[in-house]
Amino acid sequence: xxxxxxxxxxxxxxxxxxxxxxxxxxxxxxxxxxxxxxxxxxxxxxxxxxxxxxxxxxxxxxxxxxxxxxxxxxxxxxxxxxxxxxxxxxxxxxxxxxxxxxxxxxxxxxxxxxxxxxxxxxxxxxxxxxxxxxxxxxxxxxxxxxxxxxxxxxxxxxxxxxxxxxxxxxxxxxxxxxxxxxxxxxxxxxxxxxxxxxxxxxxxxx
Numbered sequence: 001x002x003x004x005x006x007x008x009x010x011x012x013x014x015x016x017x018x019x020x021x022x023x024x025x026x027x028x029x030x031x032x033x034x035x036x037x038x039x040x041x042x043x044x045x046x047x048x049x050x051x052x053x054x055x056x057x058x059x060x061x062x063x064x065x066x067x068x069x070x071x072x073x074x075x076x077x078x079x080x081x082x083x084x085x086x087x088x089x090x091x092x093x094x095x096x097x098x099x100x101x102x103x104x105x106x107x108x109x110x111x112x113x114x115x116x117x118x119x120x121x122x123x124x125x126x127x128x129x130x131x132x133x134x135x136x137x138x139x140x141x142x143x144x145x146x147x148x149x150x151x152x153x154x155x156x157x158x159x160x161x162x163x164x165x166x167x168x169x170x171x172x173x174x175x176x177x178x179x180x181x182x183x184x185x186x187x188x189x190x191x192x193x194x195x196x197x198x199x200x201x202x203x204x205x206x
Contacts, residue, residue, distance in 0.1 A: 002198050004040050008088040011039045013048045015075045015111070016095045016102070019056030020049075027052035031093065038189040041087055050078045060101045070102035072110035079115060092117065098136050109143055118148040118199075120178065123169060124155045130168060137173065148199045149178040157183045 003010045017029035025045075032049035039048075051070065053062035063070045082090050092115075094100070100108045112119060119140050123133040133150070140147055150173050152166050159165065170177045179196035 002193050002196050003089050003091075004038070005193075006198060009040055009086060010089045010091070011041045011043055011082055011085065011087050012036075012091040012093065013043070013079065013082065014093040014095070015049070015078055016051045016053070016059050016070065016108075017049045018053040018059045018062040018095060020052040020054050022054075027054055034189050035091070035093060038193075041085060043082075047078075047082070051075070058100065059095050060103055063102075070106075072102060072106045072114060075102075075111050076114045079111070098139060109139075112145055113143055116145065118146045120148045120199075121150045122153050123150055124153050125162060125165060126156045126159055130165060130172070133169060134172060147173075147175045149176045151178050151196065152180040154181060154183050 012035035014029065014032040014035055017032050020027035020029045022028075028045065029049055029052060032045070032052075036043060036045060036048045051063075051068070053059060053066060053068070055062040055065060060070060079090075079092055092112075094108050094112075096108065098107070098109050102108060102110070121133065121137060121140070123129055137147060137150075150169065152169055154162065156162075166180060176199070178199065181192055181195045184191050
C-alpha cells in the first residue's frame, strides 16, 4: 500500500500457498487473494498463486500428498514472467521460513537466490524472536542476498519487555526497520500498510 501511495506500479504474488479453500473456481488462499487485491497492476489469480495446496501444512508435504512436485526453477520461471510487465516493484511473499523445504534438495531460499532479489524479513514479536530473527538474517546474508529491511510484527501483545525487544531488533540490524505493525483486530492491507514505509531506494527515486 505504501508503494501504491507513492505512485509505483506494483504487483504482489505468493508463488506457493499451503492452506487453500475451493471457492468454486479452484483452490484459493486468503493471503494470495489479499495480495491480488492490493496490486496496482491487476493479475489473474493463477499469476498471483500458481501453486495452490489445500492442506495447511509444510509445502513440500502438502505437494507430495496432492501429487505435485515443487521445483525452485519452475517457481523462478513464474516469478520472472512478471518482470516482463510494466512494474516498478514486485513483492514475492514466501511460504513459511527461509529454509522451508520445497523438495528433498531445495528450499525456499533457492528461489530467492536464483532471482538474486533483496529480502524483507518479517519478525513475529514473541519470546525467542530475537534469536530466530538474527539467525535468519545471518543465513540470508551468507546465502549472498541483501536484506532490504525488517518489520516488527507484534503477535503477542503481552510479550514481556516488548518495546525493549523491538529496540534491540533495530539496534542489531544494519538494515532499516521498515515499520512496527501492532496486533490488529480487523486485519486489512490498508491497515497494515499504514504502519509501513518503503525502503530508502524507492523513496529516493520519487
